[in-house]
Amino acid sequence: MSGPPRGAGKCVVDVRDCRDGAESSLVTQISESDLASAREGDDAAFTRLVEPLRPELHAHCYRMLGSVHDADDALQDALLRAWKGLARFEGRSSLRSWLYTVATRTCLDTVASRGRRALPVDLGPASEHAVTGDAPRTDVAWLGPYPDTALAEGTLGPQSAYEQREAVELAFVAACQHLPGNQRAALLLFEVLGFSAAEIAEVMRTSTASVNSALQRARKIVAEKVPDVTQQRTLRSLGDARVREIVTGYTTALERGDADALLALLTEDVTWSMPPLPHWYRGLGPVTDFATRVPLGSCGSWRHLPTSANGQPAVGAYLWDDALGRHAGWSITVLALRGERITELTTFIGAEHLAAFGLPASLD
DSSP states (O other), X not given: OOOOOTTOSEEEOOSSOOOTTOOOTTOOEEEHHHHHHHHTTXXXXXXXXXXXXXXXXXHHHHHHHSOHHHHHHHHHHHHHHHHHHGGGOOSSSOHHHHHHHHHHHHHHHHXXXXXXXXXXXXXXXXXSSOXXXXXXXXXXXXXXXXXXXXXXXXXXXXXXXXXXXXXXXXXXXXXXXXXXXXXXXXXXXXXXXXXXXXXXXXXXXXOHHHHHHHHHHHHHHHHHHSOSSOHHHHHHHHOHHHHHHHHHHHHHHHHHTOHHHHHTTEEEEEEEEOTTSOOEEESHHHHHHHHHHTTTTTSOOEEEEEEEETTEEEEEEEEEETTTTEEEEEEEEEEEEETTEEEEEEEEEOTHHHHHTTOOSEEO
């Protein structure tokens, strides 16, 4: 007798945990037959099981590792581990929780072998004057931007203290990079994903007391480095139309070489950094010196495309290339806002960043 047709036997599996009786809006329907087939080696069935979770697992790997490239590799490795170990999944926890366990352990292996990623502000004090011959630092593992188009609104669970987009904001991810791997994992699993301390202890093969201690230390470090007002709160208070006006004002000022228009958009304590260049600037004076001498003075013609990175407004920047006869991809700049002004510009230099955002390599 043949078995049930594929897709039969539908059941709700806790793709997202529902604690305290609160149901998540992202509980996903999967099939018992897919789970059984995947355990027997059906890779197509396994793909159907994990595909709905791929975006949030990828974001988790990015929070842990601070790099889209590392997140790609870690997620691929984690899913391969899960595929090979699926027979050991007994269903005592949700499939989602089990996959997060595999992904977290994979990321911890990467953290142990590669260390943490940094921004220029982590390397030394701000420069008082423009450094025109700044050379890229190739000996530093740099934090990278995150294309957040796959992120949904709201939290990842009823116990989460962070919204999904808050949890990829640049300041938060950068702060997490200052934590040892175990503290980073504990904080993200507890605060972002809503795991209990006991569940985290099982994920990390340690005691609940150790998890609580790691959480206490991690919270203290992150609180010292993350602004009180999140970018999500600021963006909501401004509204989409006003945010677009600010971004347009920024790109127009660069494209027209208008220093006064650019400076009018900035806070008094604005910072501008450009990984992989090590020097960075703080305050209107140093930022003005840098802006007028470098992007507005010596770089040439700019063009921009709007995008979104780390839950924040961002632009892809293109610089005129005589050899190509086109504007070539140059960087992704992530903007942090305070009120209606830009308080932080982080320009991630490298054409490779644009591809991750689905932006073209060059512009006519």
